[in-house]
Amino acid sequence: MIVNKPNSPHKLIKVEKVYRMFHCCLLALLWISCTIDTGVAEECGEFTDLGLHHSIVGTSLDIQLLLYTRANFTCARVLSHLSPFSQPELNASRPTAFIIHGYRPTGSPPGWYEQLAHLLLERDDLNVIVVDWNRGAATLNYFAAVKNTQKVADNMTAFILKMQEHGSPLSAFHLIGVSLGAHVSGFVGANLNGSIGRITALDPAGPEFTGKPADKRLDPTDAQFVDALHTDMDALGFRKQLGHIDFYPNGGGDQPGCPRHIFAGSAYFKCDHQRSVYLFMNSINRTCDMIAYPCESYTDFLDGKCMGCDKFQGEGCPVLGYDVIKWKDTLVKLRQTKTFSSTNNWSPFCKTSYKVDIVTWNHETRWGFLTLKLHSKDQETVAKIDHKAAEFIFYTEKTLLAQFDRDLQPVERVTLSFSTGNALKPRYKLRVLRIRLTPLHSSNRPLCRHDLLLEENKEVTFRPIPCEDSNF
Missing domain, CATH: 2.60.60.20 (PLAT/LH2 domain)
Structure with a gap:
């Protein structure tokens, strides 16, 4: 007769193996459950990355809003146009900065947008929203991209109004527009009757906007304060004044360190134009101040005829970039001020x-x-x-x-x-x-x-x- 031993070591080993398998399965199920529940919240939004073939066939306008805050510094959240505050990181009590890019003929994302967002967040506690309208800006047909600027502005206007409904005052919005994005900012400001707090125009686009009336481009009435930075006015940028203060580093045209011949490739076309972005980013981290001198011309500035800033009544000469807001009250009273400065070839650019x-x-x-x-x-x-x-x-x-x-x-x-x-x-x-x-x-x-x-x-x-x- 065979007797089953209750404490058989073989049976205990089998029971232990079954228990371990059950335990592992339970942990796996819990992990899968957590992933399903939180996967959407943890997903990082990415800027639309297109190729040259998209530009050749053209792209239909589609706008994505990417939110960066100090709570999600490196992981953008995609905002809903209809329910902005469905993302908990968006806070109506914080000031909000929008970054609006310009024409993207090759379809690639701007190489600077995330760095600019991070610098803004390191400086101040903000909602930073990148306006990704690459589908609409990525086209070889520049005129089609220009046509889309008003549509982008209308979309942003509706979004800002929804934020206002949740307690965000219009005076707490800062629109930072690059090239075509500068005029998008102007259209948004005009839609909101100039109540936006500040518009910063980084080398606002010239083609298709030069010679146009104020309602067809950026102008000083589009916000409570408008500052414009011109770095390629003899090619892709706008030559005349557009803001309460207009900066013309190195005369506003050729920038030091940028190639002067076409054999340099794409840098020949974009270096001067993009220098405005890098000068502005340099001003945010306050490595040094780029002093701007009110003057009638760059020649007069180089001749030493414009080294005083008496009109600022003890405030000193304004500085190029982010901190010029400190001179807001005086500049608004002066209506329009043209300034000049010289920079180095490299960051931090200050002379x-x-x-x-x-x-x-x-x-x-x-x-x-x-x-x-x-x-x-x-x-x-x-x-x-x-x-x-x-x-x-x-x-x-x-x-x-x-x-x-x-x-x-x-x-x-x-x-x-x-x-x-x-x-x-x-x-x-x-x-x-x-x-x-x-x-x-x-x-x-x-x-x-x-x-x-x-x-x-x-x-x-x-x-x-x-x-x-x-x-x-």
Whole structure:
């Protein structure tokens, strides 16, 4: 007779295996259940990525709104046009910034949109909404994309009104439009009777908008405050003023570091145009301030005729980009202000400027160019005043603008050289009675020196001394 042993080790092992299998299955079911319940909430929205073939056949307009907040910094949420607040990350009590791109002839996503969104969130607690209208902007037919701008604006207007119904004041909206996106922003503002808080236009598009009346493009009445940044006005951008303040870095046309010939490929067409975006992003992280000087022309600015900002009543000259909002009240009263500045080829782009006052005592008038170097320990920075020949008249003070690629402190030595730029004529000498270097971006004391003899194309290095008084 066979007797079953209740504590058979083989049976216990089988029971344990069954239990483990049951336990694993239960955990798997729970994981699948959680995934099904929360998968939609955790899914990240992505900008529409199209190809050149889409541009060739054309795309029908379709708008996607991607939300970034500090709670979902790297994972965008797709917003519903009908129920914006179905996404819990969207908060009506926070200010909201919209990023609106422009024409996308190849269909690719803008390479900068996510970086711009992140910089805004690092700076302030915002709702940042990227307006993805790539289906509608991706086409070789630029005129079709232009036609879609008003439709995009109408869609955004309806969305903003729904946010307003949930408590978001119109004054808390900031529309940042790039190229065609700048005019989209203007149309949204016009739809809302200029109640939007701020519109920032980054190299607003010129083709099909130049020469149009105000209701067919961006203008200062479209928001409580409008600032425009022009970097390609001689090609893809808009030349004339569009805002309460218009920035024209490097004159608003060719930007330093951008290719000047077509053999550079796509960079030749887009580098100047996109520089506006990178200058604006640089202004958000506050690595340095890009001072903007009110002036009638870039030539006058380079000639040193626009180094004062008296009209701002002690506020100082405005800064290019994000923080210009601090000058809002004065700029709105002034209605429209045109400003100029110069930048470097690379980020952070800021230059350091000095006012140079120089008195010469050559009996005959001299024409020529100056080069200055500032030295601090083992470092140096150079400024060439060579946009045109300066006129040096006997015992007459000449004021020039010297712009250096960086700020070196303390200035221990200065190197100065003079050139006529003409190798065929005899070499001249420039006799300097006195020279004064006044920093425009800081409260550091001006630096002075007397009695220098400059032989053409030969450098003279000297140790500057603090100027004795402001009337030097």
